[in-house]
Amino acid sequence: MDSRTKNGVRNIVxxxxxxxxxxxxxxxxxxxxxYTLGSKFLGLGSLFTSILTxxxxxxLGFGSALxxxxxxxxxxxxxxxxxxxxxxxxTIYKWIGITILLFGIAFVPFLSKIxxxxxxxxVNIYVIxxxxxxxxxxxxxxxxxKKALLIAYQRxxxxxxxxxxxxxxxxxxxxxxxxxxxxYYIYVIIYPLFTIIDNIWTNYITRKKYPDIxxxxxxxxxxxxxxxxxxxxxxxxxICSTSRNSFANIIISMFLGLTTIAKYGNYYYIMNAVHVFxxxxxxxxxxxxxxxxxxxxxxxxxxxxxxxxxxxMWISGWCATCLVCLYQPFMxxxxxxxxxxxxxxxILICLYFVLLSLSDIIALYKDGAGLWWExxxxxxxxxxxxxxxxxxFGWLWGVNGILxxxxxxxxxxxxxxxGYIVFHYYFKTKSFSKFILNQIFLLSIICVxxxxxxxxxxxxxxxxxxxxxxxxxxxxxxxxxxxxxxFRLHPHYKGSIEFAKNILSxxxxx
Numbered sequence: 297m298d299s300r301t302k303n304g305v306r307n308i309v310x311x312x313x314x315x316x317x318x319x320x321x322x323x324x325x326x327x328x329x330x331y332t333l334g335s336k337f338l339g340l341g342s343l344f345t346s347i348l349t350x351x352x353x354x355x356l357g358f359g360s361a362l363x364x365x366x367x368x369x370x371x372x373x374x375x376x377x378x379x380x381x382x383x384x385x386x387t388i389y390k391w392i393g394i395t396i397l398l399f400g401i402a403f404v405p406f407l408s409k410i411x412x413x414x415x416x417x418x419v420n421i422y423v424i425x426x427x428x429x430x431x432x433x434x435x436x437x438x439x440x441x442k443k444a445l446l447i448a449y450q451r452x453x454x455x456x457x458x459x460x461x462x463x464x465x466x467x468x469x470x471x472x473x474x475x476x477x478x479x480y481y482i483y484v485i486i487y488p489l490f491t492i493i494d495n496i497w498t499n500y501i502t503r504k505k506y507p508d509i510x511x512x513x514x515x516x517x518x519x520x521x522x523x524x525x526x527x528x529x530x531x532x533x534x535i536c537s538t539s540r541n542s543f544a545n546i547i548i549s550m551f552l553g554l555t556t557i558a559k560y561g562n563y564y565y566i567m568n569a570v571h572v573f574x575x576x577x578x579x580x581x582x583x584x585x586x587x588x589x590x591x592x593x594x595x596x597x598x599x600x601x602x603x604x605x606x607x608x609m610w611i612s613g614w615c616a617t618c619l620v621c622l623y624q625p626f627m628x629x630x631x632x633x634x635x636x637x638x639x640x641x642x643i644l645i646c647l648y649f650v651l652l653s654l655s656d657i658i659a660l661y662k663d664g665a666g667l668w669w670e671x672x673x674x675x676x677x678x679x680x681x682x683x684x685x686x687x688x689f690g691w692l693w694g695v696n697g698i699l700x701x702x703x704x705x706x707x708x709x710x711x712x713x714x715g716y717i718v719f720h721y722y723f724k725t726k727s728f729s730k731f732i733l734n735q736i737f738l739l740s741i742i743c744v745x746x747x748x749x750x751x752x753x754x755x756x757x758x759x760x761x762x763x764x765x766x767x768x769x770x771x772x773x774x775x776x777x778x779x780x781x782x783f784r785l786h787p788h789y790k791g792s793i794e795f796a797k798n799i800l801s802x803x804x805x806x
Contacts (some may be wrong), residue, residue, distance in 0.1 A: 313574040314456035321467035328471060330631065336416040339554030342561040344428040346545035347403065358601040364666050365523050366448035367586050385441040386801060393436030400429040410546060412553040419480050431488040439499035442509060446502060450584060458497055467492040506598035543683060544698050547690045559635050559694055567649050570615050574653065577608060578660040585664040598723055602788040603795035605657045610783055612653035613742035618771050620746045621753050625763055637695065644699040650692045650742055651706045654735060658715050665722040678709040745778045
């Protein structure tokens with residue numbers, strides 16, 4: 297069995313289990329916070345997480361750049377070089393932790409100025425913020441570099457398993473305290489405690505698996521120069537990603553307040569949970585694709601690229617259809633009508649989800665080929681445009697405007713320009729215009745099937761709890777028949793089926 301495929305499948309299985317847990321457990325926690333403490337506390341947590349995600353930009357993508365630089369020494373089993381890379385990583389991450397801590401402290405005077413409306417009663421926002429800040433910065437001081445070793449060896453399944461157990465433990469303890477002693481201070485202090493346990497446990501596993509690899513030695517000047525070059529490109533991409541997501545909560549807080557953040561957070565949580573769950577597919581085979589790009593022919597990688605793309609878009613399209621049809625009934629059951637957005641907002645969120653998914657496999661091959669620096673102008677343009685449009689549209693149209701901004705920038709700058717970079721610098725002999733036409737074809741199928749499914753379901757005389765039986769059955773069977781009838785017209789359909797059968801056979805053996 298091909299080791300890359302075996303590792304990829306193993307990583308996908310562990311990643312899916314991890315993501316299921318990371319969907320269910322925070323869902324329970326969010327529900328309990330709403331009903332025990334109130335929506336403002338939920339909004340406050342979302343806001344502080346977004347602020348610290350912005351501060352976390354100081355990481356600049358060193359992790360991704362270092363893992364990429366380790367593909368070659370890992371493939372060659374050059375343990376001396378691997379140890380030197382880890383030593384460089386360890387030093388850099390200590391400075392990153394200090395930087396996050398200092399910038400986080402410097403941001404304290406601005407906290408009260410970015411929150412519109414009343415603050416939650418009975419809580420000091422500065423104490424809560426410092427706990428969130430501690431949780432973000434502390435991992436950089438404790439064995440963060442060891443996680444790169446597992447990823448480079450295509451064993452991200454180990455990280456997923458550790459993270460799953462830590463997440464279960466964290467959520468159980470937090471939920472227990474929320475039910476017994478509904479105190480927000482206790483709830484948030486649990487985060488940094490388990491972050492420390494996570495890092496210590498990861499260090500123990502890596503020492504056991506790779507006892508002869510320790511952070512020692514120095515990388516060459518040329519290797520350092522290459523890493524810094526990749527970091528510059530990745531840093532710009534991180535800024536772009538942050539401008540889409542984390543700044544949204546900050547802008548909502550400035551214009552609309554904590555309650556609206558909580559409401560938006562619930563919708564975004566569902567959409568993002570589905571996307572992150574799906575993203576385990578490309579994320580789990582990232583190292584395998586990087587290895588394949590360095591060792592296989594261009595034609596072989598292009599064939600795999602098209603096969604993965606079609607399979608991924610079928611799955612993503614079906615998920616988008618489910619979101620369109622089930623979002624509002626589920627939100628009404630979960631949070632009540634007072635915490636719901638209108639249908640127009642739901643449609644925008646679902647369109648946002650589809651556009652994010654359209655770019656995932658492109659991003660996978662861009663990262664695998666190390667094209668971060670080549671795409672530097674794209675991410676700068678997208679980030680700046682998205683921030684400007686988010687502030688302008690948010691001021692004009694509220695939450696809908698904040699959603700329209702990334703939809704525009706992802707479509708015209710992120711996806712089209714990003715795809716061009718991959719085809720221009722890696723798939724040089726392949727037709728980029730044909731790729732764009734295929735994307736339009738796939739997007740049209742998703743829109744047609746989603747609209748048809750929504751209209752059919754809402755014409756059915758089904759109400760109440762029976763809706764959550766009839767709707768899923770329809771979506772699983774009828775909707776996938778729609779997708780099958782339309783996707784089989786795609787020129788890469790046969791190759792995708794063969795690719796899927798190969799993966800499923802490996803999963804069954806495993």
